[in-house]
Amino acid sequence: MKSSEAPSRMDRRGIYVLRLNHRSQRDKRVTTHLLLAARAFGANGAFYSGERDEKIEKSIKKANETWGGPFELEYVQDWKKTMKQWQQRNGEVIHLTMYGLAAQDVIGQIEKSPKDKLIVVGGAKVPGIVYGLADWNVSITLQPHSEISALSIFLHELHRGKELTKTFEKAKMKIVPQAKGKKVMELNNS
Ligand SMILES: C[S@@+](CC[C@H](N)C(=O)[O-])C[C@H]1O[C@@H](n2cnc3c(N)ncnc32)[C@H](O)[C@@H]1O
Numbered sequence: 001m002k003s004s005e006a007p008s009r010m011d012r013r014g015i016y017v018l019r020l021n022h023r024s025q026r027d028k029r030v031t032t033h034l035l036l037a038a039r040a041f042g043a044n045g046a047f048y049s050g051e052r053d054e055k056i057e058k059s060i061k062k063a064n065e066t067w068g069g070p071f072e073l074e075y076v077q078d079w080k081k082t083m084k085q086w087q088q089r090n091g092e093v094i095h096l097t098m099y100g101l102a103a104q105d106v107i108g109q110i111e112k113s114p115k116d117k118l119i120v121v122g123g124a125k126v127p128g129i130v131y132g133l134a135d136w137n138v139s140i141t142l143q144p145h146s147e148i149s150a151l152s153i154f155l156h157e158l159h160r161g162k163e164l165t166k167t168f169e170k171a172k173m174k175i176v177p178q179a180k181g182k183k184v185m186e187l188n189n190s
Pocket of ligand 1: 096141147148150
């Protein structure tokens with residue numbers, strides 16, 4: 001887990017999530033769950049801004065170690081710079097907001113574009129500039145809900161469901177699906 005502001009950290013490819021304005025006390029569970037959803041639903045990594053939170057970084061590291069990766073997490077102080085650098089490197093920024101264009105109307109265009117994607121989700125209050133900076137403002141359902149549900153559905157639609165069978169590298173544990181009860185297999189990746 002890195003926390004520098006050097007431009008080299010933007011050497012990211014694929015699909016990344018930017019979680020704005022994390023507050024370590026109030027958002028601890030939501031941000032952890034958001035990042036776990038990002039990982040499980042096929043994002044390559046995430047940035048978060050607001051308060052730096054080592055507990056969250058440790059939780060994600062542990063999830064990677066146990067259940068596999070790769071999924072990178074990086075703290076950024078200057079989220080505006082992160083968004084702008086992403087675009088300068090020819091990536092596109094997709095802001096999830098209930099006020100945006102309906103996902104079902106634009107997901108096809110977004111999916112077709114070969115550009116790396118930075119998916120921005122808010123927390124308590126999203127500054128107005130985010131709406132202007134984003135290449136896309138996208139709504140899931142045009143109803144209020146949460147960053148976790150919005151991100152999960154967006155990633156699911158973007159991947160057209162292929163993320164459901166994604167394999168994670170170097171996992172120590174793998175779940176064996178059961179109709180009832182729990183079964184977990186230990187793998188030789190330790
Ligand atoms: C719980 S909402 C907080 C919204 C808050 N009222 C604000 O000032 O932005 C947190 C985040 O969830 C996401 N979100 C909630 N409903 C959404 C929807 N229908 N479509 C897309 N994203 C949504 C947005 O990213 C939003 O910033």
